Amino acid sequence: MAVDYDPVTRRLGETALGTARGRLTWVDADLRSPSWTRQLPAGRFDAALSSTALHWLRGAELGRLYRDLARRLRPGGVFLNADSLSYAPDARRVRAAAATLAQRYRERRAPGRPRPAETWAEWWDEIRHDPALAAEVRLRDERFPHEHLGTPTPDLTGHIRRLRAAGFREVELVYSRGSSRVLVAVR
Numbered sequence: 001m002a003v004d005y006d007p008v009t010r011r012l013g014e015t016a017l018g019t020a021r022g023r024l025t026w027v028d029a030d031l032r033s034p035s036w037t038r039q040l041p042a043g044r045f046d047a048a049l050s051s052t053a054l055h056w057l058r059g060a061e062l063g064r065l066y067r068d069l070a071r072r073l074r075p076g077g078v079f080l081n082a083d084s085l086s087y088a089p090d091a092r093r094v095r096a097a098a099a100t101l102a103q104r105y106r107e108r109r110a111p112g113r114p115r116p117a118e119t120w121a122e123w124w125d126e127i128r129h130d131p132a133l134a135a136e137v138r139l140r141d142e143r144f145p146h147e148h149l150g151t152p153t154p155d156l157t158g159h160i161r162r163l164r165a166a167g168f169r170e171v172e173l174v175y176s177r178g179s180s181r182v183l184v185a186v187r
């Protein structure tokens, strides 16, 4: 099952992957909705994966989503979350050191080297000018009127705490580069 509430990215995903030889079903569901799991087939899953999607959710929505996932994963099932998960508000020195490292990394991309991949804003700008995606872009703007939430979303420790509270027995950070992280949680 591939869940996505953005008609643009869902269409791109479906166009790129199709059904993966009958193994993939695309689901139009809003993870913020308490009833989103009704759109899934009955039964328990072995694994769930999210990549750079959950930073749109507020604390209460994230806690509810993690409880939904805990209910729908079999014992021993695995949840992986790859996302930008921020530092704790009081980790000022760590955040400053990470910002310095990120700045140095950007400076190393000296002129003359191959240009880095396009920015997120440039990518969306191209999508917005593609007439083939006009209907999807209109619906997306209705569903996601703001690009990002105005309020801070949970930080790394907030994710770990909510996963444990939802019933995941093992929760570990298995990759971290700056605030780009991968969390693994075992049911």
Ligand SMILES: C[S@@+](CC[C@H](N)C(=O)[O-])C[C@H]1O[C@@H](n2cnc3c(N)ncnc32)[C@H](O)[C@@H]1O
Residues within 6 Å of the ligand: 003, 004, 005, 006, 009, 010, 029, 030, 031, 032, 050, 051, 052, 053, 054, 056
């Ligand atoms: C940055 S994209 C990442 C897409 C893909 N997972 C990847 O890693 O390439 C974020 C995705 O999260 C989806 N998303 C954000 N909020 C969502 C929600 N409330 N319900 C379902 N999908 C959501 C967006 O539609 C978008 O496809």
